[in-house]
Amino acid sequence: MRQSDVKELIVNMGPQHPATHGVLRLVLELEGEVVKRCTPYIGYLHRGVEKLSEDLTYVQCLPLTDRLDYLSSMINNIGFCLAVEKLMGINIPKRAKFIRTLMGEMARICSHLVWLATHALDIGAMTVFLYTMRDREYLLELFEMVVGARLTVSYPRVGGVRCDINEEFLDKLYRFIEDFPNKIQQYETLIDRNRVWLKRTKGVGVITAEEAINWGLTGPPLRATGVYYDVRKFFPYDAYDEVEFEVPLGKNGDIYDRYKCRMQEMRQSARIIKQCIEKLPTGLVLAEDALRIRMPASPLKIDKKEIQFEVYIEDKKIEEFIQKFPEVYASVESPKGELGFYIVCDHSAKPYRMRVRAPSFVHIAVLPKLCEGFLVADVIANIGSIDIVLGECDR
Amino acid sequence: MKIEEGINKSLLEILKKIREKYSEEVLWFVCFRDECTVAVKKEKIRDILKYLKDTPSLEFDYLVDLTAVDYLGFREPRFDVVYYLMSIKHKHRIRIKAQVSEQECFIDTVSDIWATANWFERECFDMFGIKFKGHPDLRRILMPEDWIGYPLRKDYPVYSNLGEKEWQTYKELKESAKAWKENETE
Numbered sequence: 001m002r003q004s005d006v007k008e009l010i011v012n013m014g015p016q017h018p019a020t021h022g023v024l025r026l027v028l029e030l031e032g033e034v035v036k037r038c039t040p041y042i043g044y045l046h047r048g049v050e051k052l053s054e055d056l057t058y059v060q061c062l063p064l065t066d067r068l069d070y071l072s073s074m075i076n077n078i079g080f081c082l083a084v085e086k087l088m089g090i091n092i093p094k095r096a097k098f099i100r101t102l103m104g105e106m107a108r109i110c111s112h113l114v115w116l117a118t119h120a121l122d123i124g125a126m127t128v129f130l131y132t133m134r135d136r137e138y139l140l141e142l143f144e145m146v147v148g149a150r151l152t153v154s155y156p157r158v159g160g161v162r163c164d165i166n167e168e169f170l171d172k173l174y175r176f177i178e179d180f181p182n183k184i185q186q187y188e189t190l191i192d193r194n195r196v197w198l199k200r201t202k203g204v205g206v207i208t209a210e211e212a213i214n215w216g217l218t219g220p221p222l223r224a225t226g227v228y229y230d231v232r233k234f235f236p237y238d239a240y241d242e243v244e245f246e247v248p249l250g251k252n253g254d255i256y257d258r259y260k261c262r263m264q265e266m267r268q269s270a271r272i273i274k275q276c277i278e279k280l281p282t283g284l285v286l287a288e289d290a291l292r293i294r295m296p297a298s299p300l301k302i303d304k305k306e307i308q309f310e311v312y313i314e315d316k317k318i319e320e321f322i323q324k325f326p327e328v329y330a331s332v333e334s335p336k337g338e339l340g341f342y343i344v345c346d347h348s349a350k351p352y353r354m355r356v357r358a359p360s361f362v363h364i365a366v367l368p369k370l371c372e373g374f375l376v377a378d379v380i381a382n383i384g385s386i387d388i389v390l391g392e393c394d395r
Numbered sequence: 396m397k398i399e400e401g402i403n404k405s406l407l408e409i410l411k412k413i414r415e416k417y418s419e420e421v422l423w424f425v426c427f428r429d430e431c432t433v434a435v436k437k438e439k440i441r442d443i444l445k446y447l448k449d450t451p452s453l454e455f456d457y458l459v460d461l462t463a464v465d466y467l468g469f470r471e472p473r474f475d476v477v478y479y480l481m482s483i484k485h486k487h488r489i490r491i492k493a494q495v496s497e498q499e500c501f502i503d504t505v506s507d508i509w510a511t512a513n514w515f516e517r518e519c520f521d522m523f524g525i526k527f528k529g530h531p532d533l534r535r536i537l538m539p540e541d542w543i544g545y546p547l548r549k550d551y552p553v554y555s556n557l558g559e560k561e562w563q564t565y566k567e568l569k570e571s572a573k574a575w576k577e578n579e580t581e
Binding site for chain 2: 308312342
């Protein structure tokens, strides 16, 4: 075939495509099998969580956050609760901190298991799907035992957690966690030495450390490039400063390293859960000043001294304005990356503005960079490796 | 009022540096729950952010978040564009707020300083209608392309009775569904 016979072809991938993990639409400009340009279109799942939350009280906002990243709703809830607790200055009991840490890590394992299942399925390794789903099912049943819900849990509360956990739950969880590292080994034997898997992941979708920071990547995609950044270590919340764990790092920043990072992360999660069960203190699980369903009209009791400021312009009203709108940002390490909640409050029971800093949103933005110049098949591998959930991206 | 007690020393140093370098631009500082906010005028926002990124002792290399807040009826100018920066090396974070009025609803882009700002700015434009001068591809991102209005502004209603502001595609869909139903009953 002569050069002039090669025509550019535009392929519309999605929004209903199983390999896009939700409703992501990519428009690919192809030259042969090489992607020349890739343009993502998002927003198909936009429900306006940020706008809705301005019309709901802080307590009512909590179930909304479940629907962001529905694979690890527990961690979304924790993130929101942390932000409101920081705003209102609520200290939560120690037992609640440990329970949250434990549940958060369970959610992380669940999310990573779904990621592994779908990512391997996309690349063509079918078997591992069934194994991971079996183990995720066990964890979901444990969630159901405590909360009554499997996916959208709404278990943490502003000021602690909703209800206490019992011995039976801990027993079952401990038994599972004891055995879990062996199971990870099992998954690894299924794909780790598979030649197709290695060919399709090693050296594909490479991003350097500087670029990754510049693109705002967080979580495993950032750590796979060798940058040490984990919210759990940098700004410890809940009980993460009382348990020991390591942050697995990669080196090359390709799909294989992202995969390795997540596999190691699951091992560390198991380690954290084990320590949490062993160290679990007794006591209350909900603080005295926790928010109840019926909220007072102005729940915020901030001492004026807590808001410190210096004003350099001549404006009498500005002092009042600053005191009226205190603002906080709290972030958690979700399985996808840094999930942040930025809340501006006006002393009423409803947030004046709630902003969700969603890691999936940032990670989809980097897709063109990863895909352009590579083959169509690598697009699928790249989407799987950055682990996106469109519910969180579109909000 | 002076900021002093209980504030992280390194953050205080950063505030002093910004104040020295851009004494004309800085409007006020706020510290609340160990987070510091610097309110600035919008004209030199690029210079300020570039300075924060490139100065060796600051090195804010990671743009955590970029968003806007609408203070309709509480303050003039009405919008704040909020930049939340972090340095992975030094582990410090700072919030920069630039004021944007409704009449001059634009600000310089920072998408060439941090690549991640590209989509954040698009979202900001989509939700608040703030234009980013020099942005390479300023289109709507979450809402449909032909949507009218900016949903996160405070004068945009939460509940659906939008009347004339209703999305054109949805109006057409409703009408065709109505016509279809009438045909069926006949």
